[in-house]
Amino acid sequence: MELLEERIKKDAQVLPGDILKVDNFLNHQIDVPFLSKVCEEFYRLYKDEGVNKILTIEASGIGIACLTAAYFNCPVVFAKKSKSSNIGDDFYSSEIYSYTHGNTNKVIVSKKYIGSADRILIIDDFLAKGNALVGLSDIVKQSGAVLVGAGIAVEKEYQGGGNMLRAAGMRIESLAKIKSMTDDGKLEFTK
Amino acid sequence: MELLEERIKKDAQVLPGDILKVDNFLNHQIDVPFLSKVCEEFYRLYKDEGVNKILTIEASGIGIACLTAAYFNCPVVFAKKSKSSNIGDDFYSSEIYSYTHGNTNKVIVSKKYIGSADRILIIDDFLAKGNALVGLSDIVKQSGAVLVGAGIAVEKEYQGGGNMLRAAGMRIESLAKIKSMTDDGKLEFTK
Numbered sequence A, B: 001m002e003l004l005e006e007r008i009k010k011d012a013q014v015l016p017g018d019i020l021k022v023d024n025f026l027n028h029q030i031d032v033p034f035l036s037k038v039c040e041e042f043y044r045l046y047k048d049e050g051v052n053k054i055l056t057i058e059a060s061g062i063g064i065a066c067l068t069a070a071y072f073n074c075p076v077v078f079a080k081k082s083k084s085s086n087i088g089d090d091f092y093s094s095e096i097y098s099y100t101h102g103n104t105n106k107v108i109v110s111k112k113y114i115g116s117a118d119r120i121l122i123i124d125d126f127l128a129k130g131n132a133l134v135g136l137s138d139i140v141k142q143s144g145a146v147l148v149g150a151g152i153a154v155e156k157e158y159q160g161g162g163n164m165l166r167a168a169g170m171r172i173e174s175l176a177k178i179k180s181m182t183d184d185g186k187l188e189f190t191k
Helices: A002-011 A032-046 A062-072 A131-143 A161-167 B002-011 B032-046 B062-072 B131-143 B161-167
Strands: A013-015 A019-021 A053-057 A076-082 A091-098 A103-110 A119-127 A146-156 A172-181 A187-189 B013-015 B019-021 B053-057 B076-082 B091-098 B103-110 B119-127 B146-156 B172-181 B187-189
Touching: A002 A032, A002 A146, A002 A172, A002 A187, A032 A062, A032 A119, A032 A146, A032 A172, A032 B062, A053 A062, A053 A131, A062 A076, A062 A119, A062 B032, A062 B062, A076 A131, A091 A131, A103 A131, A119 A131, A131 A146, A131 A161, A161 A172, B002 B032, B002 B146, B002 B172, B002 B187, B032 B062, B032 B119, B032 B146, B032 B172, B053 B062, B053 B131, B062 B076, B062 B119, B076 B131, B091 B131, B103 B131, B119 B131, B131 B146, B131 B161, B161 B172
Parallel strands: A053 A076, A053 A119, A119 A146, A146 A172, B053 B076, B053 B119, B119 B146, B146 B172
Antiparallel strands: A013 A019, A076 A103, A091 A103, A172 A187, B013 B019, B076 B103, B091 B103, B172 B187
16 A cells, blocks of 8 residues: 555664564554544455454554444454453453564453454554464454454565465455565565 | 443443443443544534644553544554663653552653644543543643643542542543442442
8 A cells, every 4th residue: 555655664764673663653653644544445455344343452453443443333342461361261362472572462352342243354553473463363263253354554574474374364454565674774565 | 421421321330349341332342433423522622722632541542542533633642551661761751550450650652752832632531540641641741742631531530530630720521420339330420
């Protein structure tokens, strides 16, 4: 998506350690008027799929999930990071390793809010090795809901997670796909 | 606001320990079509105040902050909980005690995203003793921005934080004010 790629070129910072910092418009400051246009593209891509619920993960997925849900006229459910090892029977849970933070989070979703009648679209800001997406789709599977697909703002395609999951049959639509990124700030997008 | 009070009566759970659980529509599942109507009220209340930025705190404030920002056509900045004691010179920070979790969080906002040219509206889901609001307004003060006021979904008025801050001169608009709440689930709203 040209609009998002241009914004990344203009405002993202590439930091040592393979970090693409987009806190100017996505991760800390959320440029709502801009991202609302970006999220309309998720709607265009998935509008015929009967999506009735959007699933994301706290914290930085929540903003774009809500802006996307406004087009689908549906609720968002966000997976919470749980500190408790004993979560009881009321939750689905999955373990997600974060490369950014170097730790594993148990994420949970209440059984009250997704179930076998749902057709779920996962929305997230980033896709790299795919750990968050695997964890969220595991929760969807536990719930018996249908996973329609995933909508991702920025995919670091060169890290392979997205294409691995596509090969396994998951529909993933990423609005900006980064083909390569170097520490000196050079970015190349997949067209 | 009648619409929100009705929804609280219908869907909120009162749990022992003075907990009002609204994860059906606000804190875990986010009922975007419903909350978008609720957030329009924040716009009606503050639309003449020249708001150019909305400040909130992760995670559960982000959804309603974004839905409100869509009316104001402005960005959201969300304060992040920082694990690091040394945050450097690039951030404003404040300490916020959480009664819900029984701990103190250092919250940070990049100096890049708020400054003296800004007129800021704070949006949050809950107001009880006022700690989060005090921490966020402290950050606004550090930045030199103007704090236009705060928009709160649910105020536990009987805990006193909101009225203390109003007495100190802060404009706070809460869409549902709980006058009393008992462990057996009885709620009374301030009209």
